[in-house]
Amino acid sequence: MKLKNVGIIGLGTYVPERIMTNFDFEKIIETSDEWIRSRTGIEERRFASEEQATSDLAAEAAKKAIKKSGISVEDIDMILLATTTPDYPIQSTACVVQELIGAVNAAALDVNAACSGFVYALTMAKGLISSGMNKNILVIGAEVLSKCVDMQDRNTCVLFGDGAAAAVVSEVEEGYGIISQFLGAEADTKGSLRTPAGGTRKPLSQEVLEERSNFLQMKGQDVFKFAVKALPKATIEALNGAGLEAEDINMVFPHQANSRIIDSASKRLGISMDKFYLNLNKYGNTSSASIGLALGEALEKGLVKKGDMIALTGFGAGLTYASMIIKWCY
Ligand code: UT7
Numbered sequence: 001m002k003l004k005n006v007g008i009i010g011l012g013t014y015v016p017e018r019i020m021t022n023f024d025f026e027k028i029i030e031t032s033d034e035w036i037r038s039r040t041g042i043e044e045r046r047f048a049s050e051e052q053a054t055s056d057l058a059a060e061a062a063k064k065a066i067k068k069s070g071i072s073v074e075d076i077d078m079i080l081l082a083t084t085t086p087d088y089p090i091q092s093t094a095c096v097v098q099e100l101i102g103a104v105n106a107a108a109l110d111v112n113a114a115c116s117g118f119v120y121a122l123t124m125a126k127g128l129i130s131s132g133m134n135k136n137i138l139v140i141g142a143e144v145l146s147k148c149v150d151m152q153d154r155n156t157c158v159l160f161g162d163g164a165a166a167a168v169v170s171e172v173e174e175g176y177g178i179i180s181q182f183l184g185a186e187a188d189t190k191g192s193l194r195t196p197a198g199g200t201r202k203p204l205s206q207e208v209l210e211e212r213s214n215f216l217q218m219k220g221q222d223v224f225k226f227a228v229k230a231l232p233k234a235t236i237e238a239l240n241g242a243g244l245e246a247e248d249i250n251m252v253f254p255h256q257a258n259s260r261i262i263d264s265a266s267k268r269l270g271i272s273m274d275k276f277y278l279n280l281n282k283y284g285n286t287s288s289a290s291i292g293l294a295l296g297e298a299l300e301k302g303l304v305k306k307g308d309m310i311a312l313t314g315f316g317a318g319l320t321y322a323s324m325i326i327k328w329c330y
Contacts, residue, residue: 011296012165016047019047083141114288116315165295178324193216197211251308279293
């Protein structure tokens with residue numbers, strides 16, 4: 001059986017209107033704009049309104065991606081939604097999005113690979129379409145992290161933001177689309193990035209609420225050490241899979257967690273920083289939305305054109321890491 005070429009035929013993004021600056025954080029916790037900017041590169045991030053859940057952001061991005069792709073919503077036969085911040089513990093957010101956008105012919109499920117989630121979901125979409133099982137898959141990365149981090153914990157709350165990116169994935173012309181991919185995971189034996197309670201290991205209780213363990217906790221330096229190795233490793237694996245060298249890549253879209261991590265990856269890979277697209281100064285770390293948000297912004301600015309070779313690379317809780325090489329097809 002000849003496998004089909006698979007690529008992204010439409011991409012859309014959405015961020016909530018409310019801007020939360022570093023200076024806003026100075027008013028609620030002991031921090032400073034100088035500390036946040038120099039340690040991370042983040043200046044501001046977007047926060048969802050009280051009424052907005054992850055599915056609302058996802059649906060807005062999805063509508064734009066579908067419009068751009070030129071297909072009709074009824075042609076979507078699968079929704080793969082990458083998120084760590086679902087609307088509900090039970091009922092996938094993908095099913096909520098299916099209803100919100102009217103994708104009546106789509107199966108729907110969530111993918112939780114944290115900040116690698118967008119690349120994980122794109123990889124699954126490629127497998128399903130290349131084998132002929134599906135035709136048009138809507139891949140979404142969406143997060144409302146502002147409701148899942150502890151606003152009293154300065155180690156985490158200043159880092160994250162809310163947003164969504166969506167891609168319509170379909171068969172594309174020969175020679176274009178997703179050329180190669182690499183997915184990896186390794187045990188987080190020290191619990192360096194997880195929400196310890198509120199799941200089945202430690203269900204919500206008065207004690208949990210008092211110790212605030214229903215919020216995300218992170219050992220920043222442990223994650224940093226993992227990230228500076230994982231980002232280049234995943235990218236090299238994907239490059240090898242494509243039979244390409246680092247210099248063949250026009251632009252890299254890394255997970256937007258910390259500009260120092262990206263700087264280190266740039267040096268290890270021998271790819272200059274001007275080929276890495278960064279917008280974490282405006283949005284912070286939006287986990288599974290971050291790579292798509294960066295790609296969407298670059299497309300809007302006309303920085304990615306048909307035929308460009310791009311790399312998407314992420315790492316995150318799990319611990320997971322992932323990379324993908326795409327020859328852009330529109
Ligand atoms: O997408 C998920 C992946 N997550 C990441 O990639 C995060 C990876 N880690 C990092 O980006 C960095 O480790 C951080 C930005 C989280 C922290 O930077 P760091 O240079 O590793 O700082 P640190 O954790 O070693 O903390 C240094 C100091 C500490 O004070 P003492 O103990 O030296 O007195 C912290 O208490 O900075 C303090 N600190 C802060 N100060 C002001 C921690 N958070 C803040 C804050 N404002 N928000």
